[in-house]
Amino acid sequence: MSERTVFHYQDNVLSCEDVRLDDLAGIYGTPLFVTSKRSLQGSLREFEAAFASLPHITCYSVKANFNLSVIGTLAEMGCGCDVNSGGELFRALKAGVSPEKIIFAGVGKKPEEIAFALEAGVLMLKVESLSELEAIERIASEKGITAPVALRINPNVTAETHPYITTGDSKEKFGIDEAGLEEAFTLLRLMKHVRLVCLDMHIGSQIFDPEYYVAATAVLLDIFETARSLGFSIEYLDIGGGFPVTYDARKPATPITYFAEKLIPLLAAAGVPVIFEPGRFLVANASVLLSRILYKKTNHTGKQFFIVDAGMTELIRPALYQSHHEVLAVTRHEKTVVADVVGPVCESSDFFARQRAIDDAAEGELLAVMSSGAYAAVMSSNYNGRLRPAEVMVDGNEVTVIRRRETYEQLIANEVL
Structure with missing residues (x-):
């Protein structure tokens, strides 16, 4: 099942399966990772169908996205896991993966x-x-x-x-x-x-x-x-x-x-x-990163910026690999502008898009950074003292919190003064 199927516009509002993304932002806040369970299941079915004639074992590469519910969704369908650390092994076992299906x-x-x-x-x-x-x-x-x-x-x-x-x-x-x-x-x-x-x-x-x-x-x-x-x-x-x-x-x-x-x-x-x-094949297009526009800014050269509340601390791929992620306005607009979509982190590499034509959304509106299921939340950090975002999973019209938003207390929980 493709990203285009599970993330779609309905009445000019971007939705995940049967749930509007603006409703999710209103309930759970932003930044927010939104994952489609149907997309995870569809990608695994697509992979299994392609290699059905070959005796094989599919071991999901946990490093792409180690959320317990993501691992568990794939494990329920018979998928094993490829892990790269004791922590990933611990996660796979906690998510219900049989050790006989885990490679280290x-x-x-x-x-x-x-x-x-x-x-x-x-x-x-x-x-x-x-x-x-x-x-x-x-x-x-x-x-x-x-x-x-x-x-x-x-x-x-x-x-x-x-x-x-x-x-x-x-x-x-x-x-x-x-x-x-x-x-x-x-x-x-x-x-x-x-x-x-x-x-x-x-x-x-x-x-x-x-x-x-x-x-x-x-x-x-x-x-x-x-x-x-x-x-x-x-x-x-x-x-x-x-x-x-x-x-x-x-x-x-x-x-x-x-x-x-x-x-x-x-x-x-x-x-x-x-x-x-x-890894990426199963999870990349199953999630989006939902972010709110804090400010719009135009410098003396006429260059425009959308400053959003998500950044490289949530999705570092553009900074690390110069990777492309599509950025969509959650509410469609007829007019588009060419702008940089940038985050609040104190680094020049903190951006999602450079000189990209995007919908001319207003301050306070929402943007969705697409294809954020792989190497996004799993590579997140607390740089600049930022709190890791919440994550939710959508299954039809049902929504489940699969990671709670961090608190300031959790930010310093392991430190000793």
């Missing part, structure tokens, strides 16, 4: 996080360095158990995406490149408390061209054959996530079916279940 990733796992994952009984831990492999062996030995692990392979494929979200290039910190595999396999054959069950890769995010996946999968399959020839019983292949979504209507995302058409024939030949880790 991350390039810098602390010993206590490794122990937590082993005690919880996760499906596997991803290994990203030889030192980490030795640490897992040591901790598993101390506990008297055998740790199931995946080797994260760095296939040295540089996808055409923002440099901050490419992860399959050998210059980056992720995974073990082919030069280190022989030593890794040698160590694994000597270890008594680690069992290699999976080969894994992840080449980045917002990758529009399926051919990058094809190239990386070819590398992974070659290594799969090598591992099998060495006597390792590889039970899974994990090709990660990174499938694209549409942020800008002028640059529509490649349909997930295109990726499936390219990848299913390659992966089916391996004869083992495949693990996918979609």
